[in-house]
Amino acid sequence: MAFSGIIWAQEKEIVSKKGKTLIFVNQDPDLNPEVKEGLIKTYFKVYPKMSKDFNPLAIDTIEVTIDTAYTGVAYANNGKITISSAWLKKKPQDLDVITHETFHIVQAYPNNSGPGWLTEGIADYARFKYGVNNKKADWSLTEFSPEQNYENSYRIAARFLYWLTQNYDKKIVHKLDTTMRDKTFSPELWKEYTGKSLDELWDQYSKNPKLS
Numbered sequence: 001m002a003f004s005g006i007i008w009a010q011e012k013e014i015v016s017k018k019g020k021t022l023i024f025v026n027q028d029p030d031l032n033p034e035v036k037e038g039l040i041k042t043y044f045k046v047y048p049k050m051s052k053d054f055n056p057l058a059i060d061t062i063e064v065t066i067d068t069a070y071t072g073v074a075y076a077n078n079g080k081i082t083i084s085s086a087w088l089k090k091k092p093q094d095l096d097v098i099t100h101e102t103f104h105i106v107q108a109y110p111n112n113s114g115p116g117w118l119t120e121g122i123a124d125y126a127r128f129k130y131g132v133n134n135k136k137a138d139w140s141l142t143e144f145s146p147e148q149n150y151e152n153s154y155r156i157a158a159r160f161l162y163w164l165t166q167n168y169d170k171k172i173v174h175k176l177d178t179t180m181r182d183k184t185f186s187p188e189l190w191k192e193y194t195g196k197s198l199d200e201l202w203d204q205y206s207k208n209p210k211l212s
Contacts, residue, residue: 121157
């Protein structure tokens with residue numbers, strides 16, 4: 001018996017500009033075209049800036065796959081980003097998921113380069129600083145509460161890092177990022193950069209977490 005159904009093959013599009021290339025692989029035939037276009041525009045708006053500011057040697061070509069089987073949100077690995085199509089249906093305004101993930105590619109940290117909470121905190125700091133659609137996505141740095149700790153990572157750590165740029169050294173995130181990439185990070189760097197240990201900094205932050 002002949003099969004009359006239609007099998008949808010994944011789409012692959014290659015876009016190049018600003019010295020960067022995006023290979024966009026879409027496995028979802030129902031992906032909103034506006035979401036797809038928004039992700040592509042966001043990539044070209046943020047990745048060249050983030051690369052220039054943090055790591056000019058970051059790779060110029062990234063492959064992004066919209067995955068229909070992946071049950072998480074998104075992840076980056078070896079120059080490739082996977083984003084859940086289910087997540088994009090649930091949160092179509094979350095275009096800056098690609099900002100966070102492309103910053104992981106900017107980071108290019110080697111294994112065992114430093115604490116995982118700092119890796120994710122810096123990536124969300126980058127999303128906060130470079131993101132183009134955070135407000136519409138209802139995404140913001142997590143407000144401080146006493147039960148938090150910097151090891152909570154992501155937006156909690158990102159807010160702490162932003163506070164450090166306002167109260168100690170506006171370049172501290174860049175400095176920490178460089179040491180993670182160079183594998184020269186050590187816990188003593190907090191005191192070298194600020195005069196205080198990490199726990200002393202968090203204690204001070206917890207007593208006055210206001211951002212200007």
